[in-house]
Amino acid sequence: MALQIAAKEAKRGHHVLAGDIKKAVDASREVTRKPHVTSLAQPRGDLAELIITSHPSTRLRDLVLPRALQDQIKHVIAEQRQRKRLLDSGFTPAHRLLLEGPPGTGKTMTASVLAHELSLPMFTVRLDALMSKYMGETASKLRQIFDQVDTRRGVYLFDEFDALGADRAGNDVGEARRILNSFLVFLEDADPSSLVVAATNHRTILDKALFRRMDLVLTYSRPDARQAASVIRGRLGSLAAKSALVKLGEHTEGLSHADLVKAAESAAKVSLMRGETTVDRDTLVQALVARRSASLG
Structure with missing residues (x-):
């Protein structure tokens, strides 16, 4: 209050x-x-069905992204760590973020990194449940969520945000327009001590007003060959044979970070079940080809 x-x-x-x-x-x-301790008490009542609480352990160095995008994330973390200094001088730290890009490119992982690096809990808002179960009273449920944003510091992830943030001009459902209007008002007044992170795979259908309310819009893309090798290396660790990651570009092109992780895990399991201690190039390529077939058709 x-x-x-x-x-x-x-x-x-x-x-x-x-x-x-x-x-x-x-x-x-x-x-x-208490120093370095944030309460992980689970939300109660209606919020219990709308928010999933977690305490991520993903570190900033685990993110494999272009340098420019990494720098933007580092800057958000730096501003939050020095938020008191900024607020005392009349400036608000970045705390309203829109993450957009193809599925599996690191958006949710970024929210986890922000939570871990700032020693905060992550509260994932289930917009599917919010919109389907409470269509007639979603605005009041949103108010409850943003009341928690103001009273319990954390990283609040609105995943699959296009379910809520679609362009009002093309939305024939009056209730949906009112919900988005409410979200915009709540977002404008959100406490800067918490981070509100909206993630979407469909930037083009979002309402233009959202972009004006956000402090930062981060754009994600599928990894290039070098980044793909880093993702695979990070997942395989010591299991990767020295020659396994050489010139994989033609096999990793078009695959997302999530696809690459799945392929690396598949290759590792095949190798371990054969009694081998490393993953060779042929096994890894076969896993990448299979993943490409499944993901890209």
Whole structure:
């Protein structure tokens, strides 16, 4: 409630008062917060069906992405780590992110990395359940979620976000338009101590207003040959024979990060069941070809 009052005062131009209220809230949180510990208590009531709580262990160095994208993620982490300094100077750290790109290219993994690097729990919002079960009262459920965003610091992942964020102009369902409008209002006022992450495979159908509300839009793509080799190497570890990862470009082209991980796991299991201690190139290529056939048809 105090944060909502602060937000209203800020909109009225009373920035000093708003800043004092936020400082008081932060100070009260510091008194009760244990160092490096974040509560993982499961949501109760309706939220229990809408939010999945986890504590990811995926590290920043586990992400295999283009350098520019990695730098953007590092910058978000840096701003959150120094959020108090930024807020005290009147600047808001990046906390509203849109991740867009093909399936299996690292969007959900990025949310996990943000949670781990900031020692925060990750709350995955199940939009499918939100939209199908509570179509007539979704706005009120969204309010409950954003109330938690304001009171329990964490990384809130809205996966498959196109289910909620489709363009209002092309949506004939009045309730769906009202839901998106509510989301935009809640997002605008979301506490910057938490991160709200929306992930989608279909950027083109999203409402244009979403892009104006986001602090950062991160675009993901399928890995190139070098990145593909890094993904496979990271999954196989010591099981990869020295020659296994040489010139795999023609076999990895068009495959996502998730496809590459699955292929590496398949090759590893075949090799281990044969009693071998490493995965050779032929076995890995066969697994990649099979995965390509399954994924790309």
